[in-house]
Every structure is written in C-alpha cells, then in structure tokens.
Amino acid sequence: xxxxxxxxxxxxxxxxxxxxxxxxxxxxxxxxxxxxxxxxxxxxxxxxxxxxxxxxxxxxxxxxxxxxxxxxxxxxxxxxxxxxxxxx
Amino acid sequence: xxxxxxxxxxxxxxxxxxxxxxxxxxxxxxxxxxxxxxxxxxxxxxxxxxxxxxxxxxxxxxxxxxxxxxxxxxxxxxxxxxxxxxxxxxxxxxxxxxxxxxxxxxxxxxxxxxxxxxxxxxxxxxxxxxxxxxxxxxxxxxxxxxxxxxxxxxxxxxxxxxxxxxxxxxxxxxxxxxxxxxxxxxxxxxxxxxxxxxxxxxxxxxxxxxxxxxxxxxxxxxxxxx
Numbered sequence: 001x002x003x004x005x006x007x008x009x010x011x012x013x014x015x016x017x018x019x020x021x022x023x024x025x026x027x028x029x030x031x032x033x034x035x036x037x038x039x040x041x042x043x044x045x046x047x048x049x050x051x052x053x054x055x056x057x058x059x060x061x062x063x064x065x066x067x068x069x070x071x072x073x074x075x076x077x078x079x080x081x082x083x084x085x086x087x088x
Numbered sequence: 089x090x091x092x093x094x095x096x097x098x099x100x101x102x103x104x105x106x107x108x109x110x111x112x113x114x115x116x117x118x119x120x121x122x123x124x125x126x127x128x129x130x131x132x133x134x135x136x137x138x139x140x141x142x143x144x145x146x147x148x149x150x151x152x153x154x155x156x157x158x159x160x161x162x163x164x165x166x167x168x169x170x171x172x173x174x175x176x177x178x179x180x181x182x183x184x185x186x187x188x189x190x191x192x193x194x195x196x197x198x199x200x201x202x203x204x205x206x207x208x209x210x211x212x213x214x215x216x217x218x219x220x221x222x223x224x225x226x227x228x229x230x231x232x233x234x235x236x237x238x239x240x241x242x243x244x245x246x247x248x249x250x251x252x253x254x255x256x257x258x259x260x261x262x263x264x265x266x267x268x269x270x271x272x273x274x275x276x277x278x279x280x281x282x283x284x285x286x287x288x289x290x291x292x293x294x295x296x297x298x299x300x301x302x303x304x305x306x307x308x309x310x311x312x313x314x
Contacts, residue, residue, distance in 0.1 A: 010192075013239075014192065014237055015192070015195060015235075015237075015263065017193050017194070017195050017196070017197045017263075018193060018197065021197055066146070066150065066154070067146070069147055069150065069183065069190055071182070071188075071189060071190040071237075071238065072190045072192060072237060
C-alpha cells in the first residue's frame, strides 16, 4: 500500500479571497501580526501495491491535470511508501 | 431547415433548458446532448450551459472537462465547430484549455446576482457577429466564481488580438482582470462568457432582449455558410 499526499495551493500571484477572509477572522479573534493567509487543498490517496513506473507517472500527471489547474495553482506531491505506518 | 444547436446537460447543469429555449426563440432547433454520450449527434453548434456541474467539486468545471461528451466536443471545436460556454460552461472551456485563463472565486466572496451592463468589444466571433462594435447590453450575471484570471502575458495577448469579447461596465462584479466578461479563441468559433445571454431573450422573463443576438449570430453564420 502506498499513500500519496498532494497539496494544491493557488499560485502566489493569484488573489486568494478566502485566505484574506480567514486572515481577517484570525485578527478579530485576537491573533496579532498575521501577515498573510493562503488557503489550499490536500488530497490523501491510498493506492494498493507499490506506486512505481507508469502508474507513478500517471499519478503525477493527474495531480497536475485533474487535482490542480496549472493556470492558477501549484501542486506538491509526496509518495509515502506504507499507508499502514502513516495512518497511525 | 434551421440549424441544430446542441445543449449539453451535465449532472448539476442549471440553465440547459433556458439555453435550449433561447436557441428556439432565435429560430434554431435545440438538440439535447448528454454528458455521458460522446456522440454530438451531428449538431451544427454547441452551448455549454450554466449551473454547477458535478457540484463544482474540485474546481468549477474540472470534472465536467473529462466527461465523454467533452472529448468529442474538444476535437470538434478545434475543427471549427461553434461553441458557446456560459458561466459554468465558460469554466469548463477554460479547464479544457479551449480558452486560456481560469475563473476564480469572486473577490468579494459573495455570490453575485444582478443585471449587468456589458460592452461588446469584438464582433468578429461566430457568437457576437450580430452586435454592433461597442454596443452596450444588459443581461443577468449570477456567479460565485466568476473572476477571470490569467498571467499578464496572456491578458496582453487577448487584448492585442482583439479576443476580449465583452467587458463589464460601471462595476466589476467579481474581480475579473481588466474587467473581462468574455473571451474567444483565436479562430473565433469558441466563446466563453460569464454573464447569461440566455436569460435575456424575451421581454416577459428577462431584463432585456439583449442576449438574443448571441444566438442569432451563430444561426446566421451557420445559414450563411451552408
């Protein structure tokens, strides 16, 4: 079992109104000095067997083409070898 | 025989019936197309309607882009088939890379629903030929993620090639870069528009009939080329 974790964030130059709203709320709740908040998404994908070769390439491609939109977002993908270990 | 204009229904499409009605009012024959069917049934043009395909999950239009009908539609559009994407349809066209850029959450974070004044900037597209250059129109706008974004180079390219089809006037409702409400592809057969011309095709139900010319434009161009 392999676990793939894909983090997707809006590119730095794209305005993030949700992050800005959260930034405002943090300030209203007493947290001082919040310089910036960016909100993103995390996908946690468990895959049977080892993720190698063509399947790994396909996973990368789908992280770029489906899970993120390269026009406005960057993604970062990590492959963790054993989902049993990381689930604990 | 009047031209046949397909209207695709995805799970969560909302304005497919209004789009079909607009096609009929403009004098065309509306043909229902289904997201799961890769057959375009020989239609002469296609409208991707507004709504919330696949619940807007992941990103607006991101899952619809991979529907079976879209594979056929992308090929046909590259071959010159006229395609109009309205609102969610515009989002799907951007996700499909038939149009550049992307639509992001309104800068206000509010869902906007209002009658919006626009200026038609380009009348060379298949869908705007019946307008006068610079014509101002009022049609409904309703979206939560309608802010058009692209990098500066792409925006300059769109402006330079006259591919900005419509621009917001008076107020920029959603933070769109350079007040862009709609764009076209290089060839002019594919147009994406955030406001809804299909809701402004008769006096009884719309704020105006200003939207009708999108539909008469494509029908006239099809008749002229047949």
